[in-house]
Amino acid sequence: MRQIGHLSSRASINSLIQESNKNRMLLSDSNQFIAQLGRSGTHRGGRREHTVRNRSRGMSSSQKVKAIYEHLKENGDIRPSDSAPKNDLKQGEIDIKALQQKRAHAEITRNRIEEEMRENHPFFDRPLFAVGRDSKLRRVCQNIVYAKYSPEKIDPVTSKPIQVKYKQLHAFLGLMTYLDWAMVLFTSFSCASMLFESPWPTTGENLIFHNRYLQIAEYIFVLSMTFELVVKIIANGLFFTPKAVVRDVGGFMTLFIYLTSVWYLIWMPNHVEINSLAQLVMIFRAMRPLRIYTLVPHIRRVVVELCKGFKEILLVTILLVVLMFVFASFGLQIAGGKLAACNDPTITTRANCTGLFEQKIFVTRMEVYGKNDDRLHPKIFVPRVWTNPRNFNFDHIGNAMLALFETLSYKGWNVIRDILWMRRGPWAVLFIHIYVFIGCMIGLTLFVGVVIANYTENRGTALLTVDQRRWHDLKARLKMAQPLHVPPKPAESAKLRTFLYDLTMKKWFKVVFLYLVIFNSLTLLVPWSLEQERVSHTLLVANVVCAVINIFFLVEMFLKMIAFTVSGFWQSRRNRIDLLITALGIFWIVLHFVIAYPAHVVHNEFHLKRFSYTFGYIVVILRFFTIAGRKSTLKMLMLTVVMSMVRSLFIIAAMFLLVLFYAYAGVILFGMVKYGQAVSKHVNFRSAKEALVVLFRSVTGEDWNDIMHDCMRSPPFCYWEEGVNYWHTDCGNYFGAIIYFCSFYLIITYIVLNLLVAIIMENFSLFYSSEEDALLSYADIRNFQQVWNMVDVEQKRVIPVRRVKFLLRLLKGRLEVDPTKDRLLFKHMCYEMERLHNGDDISFHDVLNMLSYRSVDIRKSLQLEELLQREDLEYIIEEEVAKQTIRSWLESCLRKMKHNSQQTENCLINQVRSTTAQITQNTQLLVQPGLQPTVGFQNQVQVDTADVKSTDLMDPEEEERAIKKQRSKRRSSIPELVGEAKKFVFSGMSGRIKSLPLHSTLPDRPNIAVISGDHYHNAANNKHAPPALSRSEKRSTLKQLQMGTYELPDLEEWGEDNGDSPAADRRYSLEAQYLTCHEYPPISPCSDVFHTETDPTPDIRIWWNDLVAS
Structure with a gap:
């Protein structure tokens, strides 16, 4: 996969900030596309270290253009004369920024000129110089003209696009405006009515001026076109307006067809001679199908693309001429x-070519008596002619x-x-x-x-360059790729379905039924007819074999239905087609063997049996076509044919409309020409339907020149009188036939058919290119189809966007994405899918197209416009992902701090509970004779014990409220802690036990509790007891304790052997150790509670001993 970059370290964040600053500077220019032309890199030690994506958005304009253009000039050298002027322009370099600025400047200039024209010329942009620019009538007409079906549905509440089925059908409906669609229908209806116009019979009953129904169709077309032109002229103007109706060749053709139609409708001559003005007007009227050229944009584009190369075609035509x-x-x-020569083979000179001679007449091809005998062969007298x-x-x-x-x-x-x-x-x-x-x-x-x-x-x-052509082919491949429609494997508990599922998915199972299709087709080697049945029993054997094979196909259908379930089986189109053909096959078995065969044996009924034979071989032929779905190679061949037909649909439509025009004109020119060598009852121009058959035959080159020579017939070889109608004579048109057939063969056969050849060649190169030339192989696409089938369990062709991560983790091969190695790429891909439909469901082709973009080098494969759009999209994605990464990092830090704070509070609570429990135990020991605790100490112990018990008996909600209340009252500032430390030090002199607050927010400050000397006054042997301090000494000690917070020692934490909380959640308590020291008779002085062997904080011990000794 193509790498994007890594934005997780501090250096990457700094680089991102620098790129943002550079892009902000670039975007301040009038051109907003230059910031997305290149990809950024970093400079270290004079060398450029490109990122994996090789971005240079922060590069200068010339460097970015040069980096892109190096990949755009592979198929040729584009000279600087094609670009905007630039002083330091190098050979083969285009200043795209200058071109875009020039284009934008031209648009601004055009808009400015239009505004000046509107201000200075009152008749500018006024249709017919009468309708106002902002009149209500014009706005209504504009609404009618530009009303159009929108294939993209937007939710009015959420303003999000709505996913619709059959997108291609919706896009086809949105191809034109409603008015244009209506005119296409009216024009098609008029063209269909013209198919019934015919000069035969000679009474003229099938001509428009003698047929009321044809006249109604003509009036409907003229009225509809009148309404269309009136509305468009009022909305946009006829001439000299920005969007005039007549502003190009298509507009002139529309106006010409309308005027000729109105002219003929008003005139409608009853007397039409050969080569007369009336016949010429009728030929102009036959151009009506070409009106659709100007209505359908795709057909118009085909004609425009063909006419753009008219110069080269004209030069080659001149060369051939x-x-x-x-x-x-x-x-x-x-x-x-x-x-x-003379038509009499015995005469060799023109002077002797006179008189009559006997000419043999062809009678039959059969061998009859006297056929080869000149005396017995039938003959007639023919005049000799030198011709x-x-x-x-x-x-x-x-x-x-x-x-x-x-x-x-x-x-x-x-x-x-x-x-x-x-x-x-x-x-x-x-x-x-x-x-x-x-x-x-x-x-x-x-x-x-x-x-x-x-x-x-x-x-x-x-x-296109080689890479761009590969990308063009890849997009066509991906467009043809569809989900597999294979239901997921059943659960292990359904053993029968699991077994049948594995059986039907085996390769040998598919191969067996593939051969059954072939064997079924081999039964057609025998003619399925009653005559063959009478001759031999081979047909009966073939029918029995065909019936058995159809029963096997029925078993296959049942196995798949059980394995896939009925709904899962019905999801595949191929399964539905197989089921239909299998049902027809079972119907044929019942019809032939149960009904027709007994009826023929008993009642000698052969009509039903003949029908059963016809129906049976049709079913066999239909079954043969299903072989394409069982073999991938044949399936690709069929896809090639179908894709070629789809891609050439508009070219075929344009060719058909042109052939239709020639058919109408042929009926007018050669409708009553007499039969000859080529023109006969099967090949003639008596009606437009028969003319279409003749012309489609001529497209293949079949005897087109012989038909032309028959249509060139002129007097004295045909009947003609001056002033007679063309449908009353059997002559043709000499010069008309030459122009008609030569132009038809040149345009249709040499030009249009070769366009179809070009499209077919392109499609075959698309589907049959080698794997080395393909950006994504068929194996990669097949792997994606299988993974999609695993994720899309419901077979809906769409999945929730949250499943994209799971789908990407399952991909293998070229499309594989490793989240551990390419974490940033993985994030980019997921965010792109979320951004595509604003978090809604995504389709099969959405994910596949995204993966295709990420699997190629867009700098080499994409064209400039698409490259700019893709660069802009990826730039936005990178910025958003970077923002999300930083935001998630900050949120994780805050969560971690909050978690540490909560953990510290929990540790302190557990520590207080354990300390209170120890105090209670020590109190019980001190109550012994000779050890009487003070009132303050006893009260404190009772309070702490009560707190512990009440805390243990609290509900979780009450405990949480209590914690919040204590947290609001706690002292969290360092000066308060220092004050508490001061109180703690001197509380031991007054004979009370003091401790810090129960909840402290600083984990590195210990809870120090001192037991005064009054509590252990009975220990008379204690010689190291500190002497009593005077007031002045207390003041001096207080001054010594006034130190900054930075001088407070940091304590480390370690575990305790006794306690309820884990060792990791406990803090060291001086009071607890002091009390523990007095649980038994003291062996050493208890004033020194720190042991040198296990003391982890010697600095605190020294500080404490100095303080006590003072």
Whole structure:
């Protein structure tokens, strides 16, 4: 995984503060993106030590731009002429900051000019120079025009985005405004009605001016488009406004289609001749499907991307035209006027090509008597004609270039070769072979390559670096990846389900049913028909095998339902499809073996059995398609096909609309052309539906040139009279056919179909790239799918954000994140997920996309705009995580201090309790004869004992309230402790026992209790008793005790042998040791309570002995 950095030490915090200061300085500029261009590093000893993420946000602008641009120039050298001017600009460097400033300045200038125009010119931004800028009518129209479905739902209460299902469908609905969607529907309805217009029959009953229903559809379209244009013109203006309706080619096309539709609706001529103005208006009306180009933005983008490279396509077209002209000129010289011959093979000269001759008639392909006998073969008399070949000639340059253009599609070039061989000799064949090699194999391939390269460049994919292309492919892979929909393993208590779950998940189990699908498909090798059943019993055996295999599939369904449960089984689409096909298979078994077969045997009923055979092989074919889901390689192949279809959907839609326009125009031009060699009852333009079939056939190049020559038919080879309607004649249109078919074949076959080839090539490179070229392999994605399936137990495709940490810990391979080694990266990833949906549930692709960003070097893989956005996001994440880290550290410190304080208080309470208990025991010893305790001491002991007993009998809540009350009254300041120490020292002279407060906040200050000499007055043998002090001596001693708090000695703590509290929670008590010393007759003087052998504080002992001795 890619590392982010480490912000846990003091140096890292200082570095963060420095970066923040630098970024604050940079953000003070007008350009707000420069602070996120680079990544920061530190300088030590003149060397730059980059962090793992190699951030340089604190770098200078030129260094940041240079660091980024080094990875953007791998596919080419972008010269400084493409960038903004700069004095110290180096070769191959772009000043992105200057470019962004220039762009921002241009936008500001444009807005300023618009404001000045509004102030100085009263008619600026006034639609039709009449509607006011802020009029109520215009605002209403603008609301109608810009009303749009929003795919992102926002909760009005929490202002958070709402997660919706079927995001792609919602995004598709939000593709256009409501008005544009309505116009797409109205235009589609009008185009569908135009499919029923036909010049056949010749009475004209299927023409619009004779059909009321077609006229209603025409009125609906014109009225709807009128409403659309009126609303848009009032809202945005027609011309010379910032958002005028007519401001580009699409606007002109919209206006042209509307005007021609209105013109034809008002005129609606009943008399239409060939090549007349009325026929031209009808052809303009046929452009109506192209209106959708301007409405759907994705189709418009396809056309724009194609037209952007029109210059390169035009240059290659000119090159091919020049090449054809050269070869046509050469063909004109060697074969011009020399390819004509007589239709009678026996005549070789034009002078003798007169009169009639007998022509054989083709009757049948069957071998009949007299078929090969010239005397018996049927014949008719035909006039001799000296004519050129039917489809081509080189008599003038136009016909020669047309013949060579047809040859570019590899259609008819072998016919030209054969005729040249017969008419001009073998040497003339070399001419057409050289042209096919240069013009078709090289020139046409060059044209196709230019179209594909130009389209990919305009889309931007051809200009990507290697890393950027890998990232582009990775995003497409991740978009196709889906959860596995495999239910979790059952509990160990459900032994049967666990056994069946393990069984169905075995590899051999899947392989067995894969082979069963193949064996089931092999039964189609035998024709499923009644005729085959009568011939042999092979079909019966095949049916029995197919039925047995379907029963095995039914058993498989039951095993999976038991192992996964019904709800878990139903979650997978593949399981649902398998269940449907299995149900159809069981239905076929019942239909064929229980109903149809007995009915055929008993009543000789064959219709039901024929239906059962048809239904049965359809089920077998459907079952065969499920093999793709059982094998990963076949599944990838199917995904490639599906992905290609999805990505090329708008290109296919654009091609269909263009073909629809050609179909409408073909009905008008060639609707009644007479049948010939290619045009027949199956191939004709009698209606738009039949014209669509012909054109889709021509897209593949099937006999398109023969159809063109049949549509070029003109008098005297067809019926035509001056002033007759086009549906009353069977002639075609000579020049119209040439323009129609050549433009159709050039645009559709050579350009649009090659765009589909480019998309398919891109998708195959996406799915079949090697593992070395992939940023994330299929194994990594599969590992993530399995981990997601473990975490998403409910199979909802979303998980709570709190489960992300658990999911990240389970990942392996390239996506693995070790929380112990990459703690900061782990925090960044978790915070990014929390920030994505404001703490709501996250989806499968949310986590996968985040991991993909973290697994690549974004400096190399991302494009500039995406890089800036990602840098900005990661910068915010790093700052927020750093703030959270510091905040959590401070909170942990406060918690630790609070815990220590509470622990100290608990220790002191336990110490007081143990001390009181010892005092009680000593008191019982002192009550013996000769040892009478003083009243003060006895009262103190009674009070302490009562406190201990009351404390022991308290409830927890009462004890907590008591502790809070005592804590409010306690002395926590050092001067108070010093005062208490003074009282303690002199309390021993007055014959009372004093101690410090019960609760002290300083753990390093001992509780010292002194037993005065009055209590042990009966110890007459004690020679070391201190003498009584006078008032002046007490004052001098008091002066000696007036020392600062910093001079107070620090005491260490150690354990006690006797006591209720643990040794770690106890403090040393002088009083306790003094009393313990007198539990038995003293052996040594008790005034010296410290033992030199075990004394851990000799300085305190010396200080105490000096104080007592004084």
